[in-house]
Amino acid sequence: xxxxxxxxxxxxxxxxxxxxxxxxxxxxxxxxxxxxxxxxxxxxxxxxxxxxxxxxxxxxxxxxxxxxxxxxxxxxxxxxxxxxxxxxxxxxxxxxxxxxxxxxxxxxxxxxxxxxxxxxxxxxxxxxxxxxxxxxxxxxxxxxxxxxxxxxxxxxxxxxxxxxxxxxxxxxxxxxxxxxxxxxxxxxxxxxxxxxxxxxxxxxxxxxxxxxxxxxxxxxxxxxx
Ligand code: IYR
Numbered sequence: 001x002x003x004x005x006x007x008x009x010x011x012x013x014x015x016x017x018x019x020x021x022x023x024x025x026x027x028x029x030x031x032x033x034x035x036x037x038x039x040x041x042x043x044x045x046x047x048x049x050x051x052x053x054x055x056x057x058x059x060x061x062x063x064x065x066x067x068x069x070x071x072x073x074x075x076x077x078x079x080x081x082x083x084x085x086x087x088x089x090x091x092x093x094x095x096x097x098x099x100x101x102x103x104x105x106x107x108x109x110x111x112x113x114x115x116x117x118x119x120x121x122x123x124x125x126x127x128x129x130x131x132x133x134x135x136x137x138x139x140x141x142x143x144x145x146x147x148x149x150x151x152x153x154x155x156x157x158x159x160x161x162x163x164x165x166x167x168x169x170x171x172x173x174x175x176x177x178x179x180x181x182x183x184x185x186x187x188x189x190x191x192x193x194x195x196x197x198x199x200x201x202x203x204x205x206x207x208x209x210x211x212x213x214x215x216x217x218x219x220x221x222x223x224x225x
Contacts, residue, residue: 031164031165032161032164033213034164035160035161035164035170036169036208037170037171037172037208038169038170038171038202038206038208039113039119039171039206039208040119040202040203040206040207041119041122041123041124041169041171041198041200041201041202041203041206042122042200042201042202042203042204043122043123043124043200044124044200044201045124046124046125046168046199046200046201050166050168051074051125051127051163051199053162053166054159054162054163054166054168055072055074055127055159057158057159057161057162058070058072058155058156058158058159058162059155060158061151061154061155061157061158062151062154063147063151063154063155064145064146064147064148064150064151065145065146067132067135067143067145067146067151068151068155069131069132069133069135069145069146069148069151069152070129070130070131070132070151070152070155070156071129071130071132071187071191072127072128072129072130072159073127073128073130073181073185073187074125074126074127075125075126075127075128075185076124076125076126078121080184080185081120081121081126082121083184084120084126084128084180084181084184084196085117085118085120085121087175087180087181087184088117088120088173088175088178088180088196089115089116089117091175091176091177091178091180092114092115092116092117092175093115095115095176096114096115097115110209111209111211112209117173117175119171119173119198120173120196120198122200123171123198123199123200124199124200125198125199125200126196126197126198126199127159127196127197127198127199128181128185128193128195128196128197129152129155129156129159129193129194129195129196129197130152130181130182130187130191130192130193130194131148131149131151131152131191131192131194132145132148132152132190132191133145133148133190133191133192134190136190142190148192149192149194152194153194156172156194156195156197159197160172160197163197163199168199168200168201169199169200169201169202169206170197170198170199171197171198171199172195172196172197173195173196173197173198174195174196175196178193178196179193181193181196
């Protein structure tokens, strides 16, 4: 401990009974298993209060040295959404028609994605996630952040779970390259755009690909005594 070490406070830990623990774990898993990436959004309005609460949940993520190296740009402005759609579709056309190697196109084929991204205009909210490589302190000094991509991705995972829990659909969109997001959203070059989370209500009758999730024994190894 140094003289810079923070003082400590009581941990607000709520111990659950074994039965409650089990019920909550199973219920939460059942809830999350219903989450699907949605590509057809309704333009129906969504409450800002709900979105703000989900963003606050994202901001509760653990982060390297507690630097919280993330920035979320929340967009509902139609002009900005249109600009993002246009720039993303330009990059995606390049990706699908020229840059993507055949094996990548083959991997995407079952999902039916293409360079058209109408959801970027139709969904009520786009949330662009930026990872802050540096922070500028009160004296104007540039401080390096740590585990920046990991931290911002953890926050994004919580955001997706929170939006799903609140009854909203999401789509994780990763245009590549995505430097255009810094320009459109006027974010500094010390911030790296990571992904776009599209959110809103699904369009009535929206369909999703019939994907399957790996069973536990396919992605967990157990090392017991
Ligand atoms: N960024 C492109 C391509 C794409 C890549 C992967 I990996 C996906 O899982 C889905 C799409 C796009 O958004 O279409």
